[in-house]
Amino acid sequence: MKRGRRTGESAATGVSESERLLFGGPLAYDIGWDQHEGAWLELGLWRMARDLPAMVGTALGLARRADAPALRTVLGAELGRGIVQAAGLVAVNAVLGHLMASGPTTARLTGSAPALLLVAVAGVLGSLLRSASTAATGALEPKVQRLATEQFLALGHRVELTAIEDDEFHRLLDAARYGADSARRMIRYCTNVLNSAVSLIAAAGVLTVLHPVLLPLLVLMTLPSAWGALVISRQRYVSFHSFLQHARAGHLLGQLLTEQQAAAEVRVHDVGPFLLTHFRGMAETSEREQTRLARRAARTGLIADAAGGLAALATYGSLGLLLWAGRMDLAVAGTAVLAIRTGASSLDSLVLQVTELYQESLFVADFTRLCAEAEARTIPAGGADLPERVREVRFEKVTFTYPGGPGETPEPALREVSLAFPTGKIVALVGENGSGKSTLVKLLAGLYLPDEGGGTVRWDDVDARTADRSQIFGRVALMSQNFYNWPFTARVNVGIGRPGEPIRDEAVEAAAAFSGADEVLAGLPRGLRTLLGRGYRGGHQISGGQWQRLGIARAHYRDAAILIVDEPTSALDPLAEQRVFDRIRERATAGQTVVLITHRLHAVRHADLIHVLKDGRLAESGTFEELMDERTGTGDFRDSYLVQADAFSTSLPSPRHPDARQRS
Numbered sequence: 001m002k003r004g005r006r007t008g009e010s011a012a013t014g015v016s017e018s019e020r021l022l023f024g025g026p027l028a029y030d031i032g033w034d035q036h037e038g039a040w041l042e043l044g045l046w047r048m049a050r051d052l053p054a055m056v057g058t059a060l061g062l063a064r065r066a067d068a069p070a071l072r073t074v075l076g077a078e079l080g081r082g083i084v085q086a087a088g089l090v091a092v093n094a095v096l097g098h099l100m101a102s103g104p105t106t107a108r109l110t111g112s113a114p115a116l117l118l119v120a121v122a123g124v125l126g127s128l129l130r131s132a133s134t135a136a137t138g139a140l141e142p143k144v145q146r147l148a149t150e151q152f153l154a155l156g157h158r159v160e161l162t163a164i165e166d167d168e169f170h171r172l173l174d175a176a177r178y179g180a181d182s183a184r185r186m187i188r189y190c191t192n193v194l195n196s197a198v199s200l201i202a203a204a205g206v207l208t209v210l211h212p213v214l215l216p217l218l219v220l221m222t223l224p225s226a227w228g229a230l231v232i233s234r235q236r237y238v239s240f241h242s243f244l245q246h247a248r249a250g251h252l253l254g255q256l257l258t259e260q261q262a263a264a265e266v267r268v269h270d271v272g273p274f275l276l277t278h279f280r281g282m283a284e285t286s287e288r289e290q291t292r293l294a295r296r297a298a299r300t301g302l303i304a305d306a307a308g309g310l311a312a313l314a315t316y317g318s319l320g321l322l323l324w325a326g327r328m329d330l331a332v333a334g335t336a337v338l339a340i341r342t343g344a345s346s347l348d349s350l351v352l353q354v355t356e357l358y359q360e361s362l363f364v365a366d367f368t369r370l371c372a373e374a375e376a377r378t379i380p381a382g383g384a385d386l387p388e389r390v391r392e393v394r395f396e397k398v399t400f401t402y403p404g405g406p407g408e409t410p411e412p413a414l415r416e417v418s419l420a421f422p423t424g425k426i427v428a429l430v431g432e433n434g435s436g437k438s439t440l441v442k443l444l445a446g447l448y449l450p451d452e453g454g455g456t457v458r459w460d461d462v463d464a465r466t467a468d469r470s471q472i473f474g475r476v477a478l479m480s481q482n483f484y485n486w487p488f489t490a491r492v493n494v495g496i497g498r499p500g501e502p503i504r505d506e507a508v509e510a511a512a513a514f515s516g517a518d519e520v521l522a523g524l525p526r527g528l529r530t531l532l533g534r535g536y537r538g539g540h541q542i543s544g545g546q547w548q549r550l551g552i553a554r555a556h557y558r559d560a561a562i563l564i565v566d567e568p569t570s571a572l573d574p575l576a577e578q579r580v581f582d583r584i585r586e587r588a589t590a591g592q593t594v595v596l597i598t599h600r601l602h603a604v605r606h607a608d609l610i611h612v613l614k615d616g617r618l619a620e621s622g623t624f625e626e627l628m629d630e631r632t633g634t635g636d637f638r639d640s641y642l643v644q645a646d647a648f649s650t651s652l653p654s655p656r657h658p659d660a661r662q663r664s
């Protein structure tokens with residue numbers, strides 16, 4: 001029943017044509033939360049009362065860690081303000097008592113003077129305490145946000161790669177990012193709640209003394225607005241979750257229109273109007289949702305106001321009745337009206353602040369859930385030590401499957417693969433697109449582990465599953481197909497290969513010479529200090545091949561035991577490519593293991609060992625000669641090699657470039 005109602009809430013907006021066309025289906029949907037989390041979404045008074053303390057505890061815990069003295073100042077000042085307000089109310093009561101007593105006006109005025117002075121002192125003290133609280137809150141909030149964001153980012157970068165690639169985990173990451181901001185806002189709401197609660201207690205205390213029936217009436221007056229605020233808050237929260245991916249996709253469309261990478265195609269292919277149309281399509285879906293929410297909020301607000309009005313009528317009616325029946329003095333009734341007004345506004349503000357606090361706390365709960373989930377999916381720290389000098393890394397019947405989406409049963413990307421990477425050798429991995437080469441080297445690099453019961457990757461006798469993964473990472477330099485172009489200086493683009501150490505310019509220059517990036521550096525306006533990335537002051541753009549040379553330099557600078565190069569030279573010109581392959585051979589001679597993935601089969605002639613993958617299985621292994629020999633090879637490698645060789649078989653004029661002639 002509840003599930004149906006909730007699903008209906010967001011389904012009401014429908015799926016836009018843009019979502020269907022660009023993203024293949026609805027992005028605003030209710031999955032996950034209903035099915036897995038269920039009860040935590042139930043926003044009711046009871047649940048709020050039960051969960052809120054823990055959530056407030058989380059925010060206050062963050063605040064204490066961020067700046068304990070500032071937190072103490074805020075709490076002390078707010079508590080003080082409440083007490084001062086209570087004293088002020090009592091003093092007002094005394095003033096009214098004196099003014100409405102019988103006797104000459106001068107005597108009544110003189111009699112009320114001390115109480116009046118107390119009212120004034122309470123006002124001044126209240127202002128001082130408020131400014132102390134404002135200053136401390138202002139200092140505390142950004143620190144809490146920084147701490148929460150840092151915690152979020154620290155967890156995010158330590159989780160397994162499979163978690164980062166998991167759609168559900170990504171949704172949680174999105175929500176938790178918002179939760180870090182919520183932690184900041186919670187501090188303000190916490191102080192407001194504290195303040196309203198103390199002044200409410202003061203007003204309630206005064207009311208109870210005046211007449212016991214006034215207190216329940218005060219509570220009755222506020223219940224409808226509490227209900228209204230809760231319902232609206234719940235609707236907003238459900239909507240936020242339903243629209244998380246939709247909002248990200250809409251943002252993406254906006255970004256694509258102005259992004260540098262897409263800029264050329266956007267203009268030449270005239271993609272701009274297409275993207276803009278769909279941006280509007282997506283935005284209109286969001287607008288419909290906002291309109292729907294606003295209508296429901298207006299309806300809920302009306303009902304709450306009507307009920308609140310009836311309750312106010314009952315309260316003031318009861319006060320009138322008490323006066324009429326002579327059960328209350330006029331002075332007491334005056335104070336009662338004042339206390340009811342103060343109490344009602346404190347209670348209103350308390351309810352509003354608690355509801356806001358609760359709404360924020362739900363996002364902080366996402367943050368807490370992310371922390372727990374990330375903790376469970378974090379790459380474990382510690383483990384078995386790798387041998388000082390590893391003789392080989394061995395794959396034994398390794399099967400690996402990428403996680404599938406809901407309702408999918410994905411096929412394994414690797415099936416029972418057994419092969420070895422001996423130390424100090426050049427090992428080539430070849431095979432068709434999608435045959436599993438990149439997946440296999442990610443297992444070698446420790447980024448993925450084999451399926452449960454799906455074989456073992458061994459570093460000599462140490463199983464990668466139980467090994468200290470940071471040691472595996474430390475042994476590997478990865479120059480992957482999709483290496484990252486860091487939008488920093490050229491120096492950092494190479495030096496980030498060893499991020500834990502100060503960058504040494506001589507080593508950076510040596511690494512650049514290794515990959516041919518020295519020529520790139522020579523052409524940069526500020527050499528190593530040139531910022532690589534348009535869009536920032538002094539930013540410089542380099543070509544795809546030049547980025548690749550820098551990427552290879554970075555992998556070399558890392559100076560790891562195993563150098564994995566996945567299609568390292570796809571963007572290099574032929575001479576630069578030849579130079580890189582020559583240098584890679586030198587590295588292997590110097591004792592480094594080189595794992596080379598390439599589709600240019602002539603480049604693997606000099607490999608010590610070639611593994612051929614096909615449909616996620618090992619098709620054959622051997623030296624170039626063995627694979628080319630009809631008696632020892634299966635033909636998988638030979639056939640592909642001959643197809644490529646055939647393209648070059650016509651006799652060509654000899655090269656003019658001296659380097660090329662030397663090598664031929």
Ligand SMILES: Nc1ncnc2c1ncn2[C@@H]1O[C@H](COP(=O)(O)OP(=O)(O)OP(=O)(O)O)[C@@H](O)[C@H]1O
Pocket residue numbers: 165402403413431432433434435436437438439440481
């Ligand atoms: N992150 C991923 N999530 C899910 N499936 C993936 C992921 N990466 C690769 N795959 C799938 O795993 C299979 C093997 O992909 P892989 O990238 O290892 O192939 P490859 O041999 O390196 O291909 P190519 O020569 O085109 O680079 C493919 O079917 C691919 O769709």
